[in-house]
Structure formats: C-alpha cells, structure tokens
Amino acid sequence: MRKLCHCGQKMSLDFRVLIFGRVIEIDRVPIFECQLCSHYEVLPAVKSDLLALLDELKESNEQGLVLFNEVNELADVMFSISRTWNQMESTSTSFEVLFEQKCKERINLLLDVYGCAKEMNDRQWMDEISKRLLQISDFVNYSQFSGAN
Ligand SMILES: [Zn+2]
Known part of the structure; x- marks a missing residue:
C-alpha cells in the first residue's frame, strides 16, 4: 500500500481530516502522505466517492463533521x-x-x-x-x- 511521491520519497497510507469551504469537515479520509515534503493525495480508490459525498453535503447545506469511514x-x-x-x-x-x-x-x-x-x-x-x-x-x-x- 505504498506509492512514490513526485519528490522521489515513498508515501505511506494515513488518514486526515479535510476541510472544504470552511464549513464541511470530512475526517478519516485515507490519503497517501510523503514524510519528506508533506505532500499528500487522497487515495485514488475513494476519490470519486469523496467527491460525491462533498456534492451531497453542499446540496443539503449540511455543516459540521462527517466521518468518511462511516459512509x-x-x-x-x-x-x-x-x-x-x-x-x-x-x-x-x-x-x-x-x-x-x-x-x-x-x-x-x-x-x-x-x-x-x-x-x-x-x-x-x-x-x-x-x-x-x-x-x-x-x-x-x-x-x-x-x-x-
Ligand atoms: Zn514528497
């Protein structure tokens, strides 16, 4: 479950909270993170689901914290x-x-x-x-x- 960063360093799997538009927080999003340059990217396999969730939240005007692993x-x-x-x-x-x-x-x-x-x-x-x-x-x-x- 590893991937290379553009800086050449190995990236490792981690989880982080992502904040959108200052009102929507999605926690426990799986990401690849580089230990060297702190670059990170959302795991490609969940990206489309994350974007769909974001659209849903925007549409419903919902605010606050969502735990991504629950959805x-x-x-x-x-x-x-x-x-x-x-x-x-x-x-x-x-x-x-x-x-x-x-x-x-x-x-x-x-x-x-x-x-x-x-x-x-x-x-x-x-x-x-x-x-x-x-x-x-x-x-x-x-x-x-x-x-x-
Ligand atoms: Zn890097």
Whole structure:
C-alpha cells in the first residue's frame, strides 16, 4: 500500500481530516502522505466517492463533521486495520494481504446483511447495502489484488 511521491520519497497510507469551504469537515479520509515534503493525495480508490459525498453535503447545506469511514466501506476496512497495524508491523503478514483478507470478510458480511434486507423486502436498505458493496468490490476486483489468488 505504498506509492512514490513526485519528490522521489515513498508515501505511506494515513488518514486526515479535510476541510472544504470552511464549513464541511470530512475526517478519516485515507490519503497517501510523503514524510519528506508533506505532500499528500487522497487515495485514488475513494476519490470519486469523496467527491460525491462533498456534492451531497453542499446540496443539503449540511455543516459540521462527517466521518468518511462511516459512509465508505473501503475507508472503514482500512481504518480498522490501521488501528492495529502498528503492533502487527513486525509480523510476516503484509498490509496488502491483510487488507485483501479484511475486504473479503467485509464483502461476506455485507452479503449476509443484504440477504436479511431482501428477506424483509426492505428496498431502501437493499439499495444502501448495494452501494456499500460496490464501493468495496470494485476495488477488490480491479485493484492490484486481481489475479493474486
Ligand atoms: Zn514528497
């Protein structure tokens, strides 16, 4: 889960709060950050979702803090790993392997929940789960993980 900065330094995954128009704050946004020049960029896999969320917030005139991991499954899986990752860095499991495993677990969980929603014929809930499934399955299907198994 690393990437090179334009200055040549390796960038590492982190989370930060982004502030838009001084009224909208979105916290726990996954970013790549350079340790050397402090350049950072939003993780490409969540960028379109972040922009969509921003549009929604602007339209609804909502103000205040939004936790991005609560509205984006990919960010949530990353966030949950990153909290324990520091203690695990010494183990042989790489972040990528762990991340892929956690993504698959989350997909299975969402599929179970979707089954419940379907049983209850709750259309709105089904749509909500579908949206969350897409956020994460798109990434797993088309990322560098494809072909890994
Ligand atoms: Zn840099």
